[in-house]
Amino acid sequence: MSTPQSxxxxxxxxxxxxxxxxxxxxxxxxxxxxxxHVTPSLVPLIVLILxxxxxxxxxxxxxxxxxxxxxxxxxVAIVGIVASAQSLVILTAGIDLSVGAIxxxxxxxxxxxxxxxxxxxxxxVACGLMCGAACGFVNGWLVARMKxxxxxxxxxxxxxxxxxxxxxxxxxxxxxxxxxAEAPFLQFFGEKFKIGGAVFxxxxxxxxxxxxxxxxxxxxxxxxxHVYAVGDDKEAAELSGVNxxxxxxxVYMLSGLICAFAGWALIGRIGSVSPTSGQLANIESITAxxxxxxxxxxxxxxxxxxxxxxxxxxxxxxxxxxxxxxxQWTYLxxxxxxxxxxxxxxxxxxxxx
Amino acid sequence: xxxxxxxxxxVKRYGRVTALDHCDFELMPGxxxxxxxxxxxxxxxxxxxxxxxxxxxxxxxxxxxKPINFHxxxxxxxxxxxxxxxxxxxxxxxxxxxxxxxxxxLRKPGWRGxxxxxxxxxxxxxxxxxKLNDLGLMTIQxxxxxxxxxxxxxxQGVAVARAAxxxxxxxxxxxPTAALGVxxxxxxxxLIQDVKSRGIPIILISHNMPHVFEVxxxxxxxxxxxxLCVIDPKQHEMSDAVAYMTxxxxxxxxxxxx
Numbered sequence: 001m002s003t004p005q006s007x008x009x010x011x012x013x014x015x016x017x018x019x020x021x022x023x024x025x026x027x028x029x030x031x032x033x034x035x036x037h038v039t040p041s042l043v044p045l046i047v048l049i050l051x052x053x054x055x056x057x058x059x060x061x062x063x064x065x066x067x068x069x070x071x072x073x074x075x076v077a078i079v080g081i082v083a084s085a086q087s088l089v090i091l092t093a094g095i096d097l098s099v100g101a102i103x104x105x106x107x108x109x110x111x112x113x114x115x116x117x118x119x120x121x122x123x124x125v126a127c128g129l130m131c132g133a134a135c136g137f138v139n140g141w142l143v144a145r146m147k148x149x150x151x152x153x154x155x156x157x158x159x160x161x162x163x164x165x166x167x168x169x170x171x172x173x174x175x176x177x178x179x180x181a182e183a184p185f186l187q188f189f190g191e192k193f194k195i196g197g198a199v200f201x202x203x204x205x206x207x208x209x210x211x212x213x214x215x216x217x218x219x220x221x222x223x224x225x226h227v228y229a230v231g232d233d234k235e236a237a238e239l240s241g242v243n244x245x246x247x248x249x250x251v252y253m254l255s256g257l258i259c260a261f262a263g264w265a266l267i268g269r270i271g272s273v274s275p276t277s278g279q280l281a282n283i284e285s286i287t288a289x290x291x292x293x294x295x296x297x298x299x300x301x302x303x304x305x306x307x308x309x310x311x312x313x314x315x316x317x318x319x320x321x322x323x324x325x326x327x328q329w330t331y332l333x334x335x336x337x338x339x340x341x342x343x344x345x346x347x348x349x350x351x352x353x
Numbered sequence: 354x355x356x357x358x359x360x361x362x363x364v365k366r367y368g369r370v371t372a373l374d375h376c377d378f379e380l381m382p383g384x385x386x387x388x389x390x391x392x393x394x395x396x397x398x399x400x401x402x403x404x405x406x407x408x409x410x411x412x413x414x415x416x417x418x419k420p421i422n423f424h425x426x427x428x429x430x431x432x433x434x435x436x437x438x439x440x441x442x443x444x445x446x447x448x449x450x451x452x453x454x455x456x457x458x459l460r461k462p463g464w465r466g467x468x469x470x471x472x473x474x475x476x477x478x479x480x481x482x483x484k485l486n487d488l489g490l491m492t493i494q495x496x497x498x499x500x501x502x503x504x505x506x507x508x509q510g511v512a513v514a515r516a517a518x519x520x521x522x523x524x525x526x527x528x529p530t531a532a533l534g535v536x537x538x539x540x541x542x543x544l545i546q547d548v549k550s551r552g553i554p555i556i557l558i559s560h561n562m563p564h565v566f567e568v569x570x571x572x573x574x575x576x577x578x579x580x581l582c583v584i585d586p587k588q589h590e591m592s593d594a595v596a597y598m599t600x601x602x603x604x605x606x607x608x609x610x611x
Contacts, residue, residue, distance in 0.1 A: 007535070216469075220469075220471050220472055221469075221470045221471065221472060222458035222460070222470070222472060223470075225447065225451055225455070225458065225472070226455075226456075228444065228446065228447060229444040229447060229451075229455060232444040232445060232446045232447065233443075233444055233445065235440075235442070236440070236441075236442040236443055236444055237444060237455070238425070238426065239406060239426050239436075239438055239440075239442035240426075240442045240443065240444075240452070240455040240456055240515075241426060241427050241430050241455060241456025241457065242427075242455060242456050243425075243427060299444070299446045300446050
């Protein structure tokens with residue numbers, strides 16, 4: 001009788017180079033699916049380019065001018081900034097319904113601290129930013145330490161922060177003329193500069209920089225990888241040595257801070273400090289994230305996709321308005337886009353199963 | 354000789370279910386200790402209590418004679434205890450290299466690492482490739498492919514390679530060969546011997562008796578939440594071990610003390 005292990009002796013002759021396969025002829029669809037799987041932000045980029053080309057063809061130079069195209073950037077700046085914050089949270093398989101409320105409260109704090117207490121505008125802005133980060137910290141702490149579902153936590157915080165905003169501001173608006181006379185620093189993100197026919201604001205510049213920085217951080221730092229790992233499988237991330245509580249709290253705090261920056265940009269955009277502004281930021285930011293191809297289940301997608309998603313909404317809004325269509329057509333088409341984006345996401349996923 | 358890792362009177366209850374019932378445990382320096390037991394005997398809970406994934410309700414754990422209080426697997430890893438869990442603990446959407454270095458990423462030297470905190474992907478990929486080659490996982494083509502595209506056996510290989518690469522005091526392997534092919538199982542067993550020859554003790558949980566009897570120095574038989582006995586594989590048959598762990602046979606008195 002042979003030894004029990006002798007069947008393993010046959011292994012010795014096996015080759016020890018890394019396996020390679022002839023991929024054979026791949027159809028165009030297969031290669032496209034693979035490319036989309038590897039680079040998830042490609043889908044919204046293609047949709048964005050197609051929609052720009054379509055509206056350009058329909059409207060000609062009215063749409064294809066540097067002025068109109070940069071106007072889109074100005075119009076999406078706030079949503080783009082908030083959606084970047086939303087992307088971080090959704091990548092961790094959470095959701096932040098309080099982004100709009102945090103943004104408004106932060107802008108109110110910036111305005112009221114400057115005008116009611118006479119702080120220097122820069123200090124007022126700093127207080128507003130801290131207020132946003134603090135709201136984010138509360139969200140993060142409740143989600144990470146108390147293990148409450150993000151949807152519930154941020155739904156509650158949305159109401160709490162919004163009510164706090166109305167109570168604190170006494171529903172009082174600080175007018176644009178006052179701000180530009182006494183504290184123009186609050187409107188910093190609204191200041192414009194021109195390059196040729198293109199008009200940019202510092203808010204637009206901030207949005208683009210923010211997206212690039214976040215894209216770098218998520219892709220090339222350990223923290224960024226941990227954000228994906230937590231969204232992908234929180235328990236696995238924890239067992240393999242990620243401090244998931246710390247990652248979650250930092251994500252929600254950063255989200256709050258970015259929303260506060262959006263609040264600052266909001267003052268620049270509308271000129272005044274109004275506690276009733278920015279009510280749609282929640283739903284618009286989630287729309288941009290979904291159209292941008294980030295999975296609501298976490299762990300997949302990129303912040304560049306969100307940026308393209310926000311731009312797609314901007315292109316549709318301006319393009320349809322220039323065409324003279326009813327504004328409801330915009331909402332209808334965006335609704336179609338949301339469903340289409342998720343359908344495409346599911347199709348791309350198939351390669352991974 | 355003092356045990357390197359020692360548990361005394363460990364108790365863990367999940368509601369009314371008792372998973373560990375005043376369990377003792379000893380791992381000697383440089384040995385391979387197999388832990389065997391029926392399903393539901395509490396092996397996994399014992400391992401989790403030693404690796405920080407579960408905090409025992411009662412009892413003490415000592416590493417190198419010093420009492421330790423792990424609150425999370427991160428604490429245990431920092432103390433040099435590396436674990437391969439049955440669930441493998443990997444992020445499916447991330448790449449093999451990302452997973453192997455999860456929680457201890459390498460940064461680029463110089464300002465790009467320190468100021469920009471940029472990851473050194475090239476170095477991580479080279480190291481990951483080496484570790485996989487050591488294990489004979491030649492069927493993995495691309496170190497950057499997502500873990501979800503790997504087969505179950507390949508995933509397990511990656512998890513074992515990760516533990517072997519980073520464990521410094523104790524390595525815990527929970528069913529490391531369960532999903533592996535013949536060649537890969539053999540490599541894992543060789544790797545276990547290899548790790549042992551580096552002086553690092555190993556805890557091996559397995560249902561595969563031939564593997565257990567081949568590599569283990571001592572066998573901890575776990576039954577009904579506690580240590581029933583410790584047997585020497587050279588003096589016992591596999592059938593004895595199976596009889597003890599299933600309760601078909603009671604161990605002699607002196608063995609339960611050993």
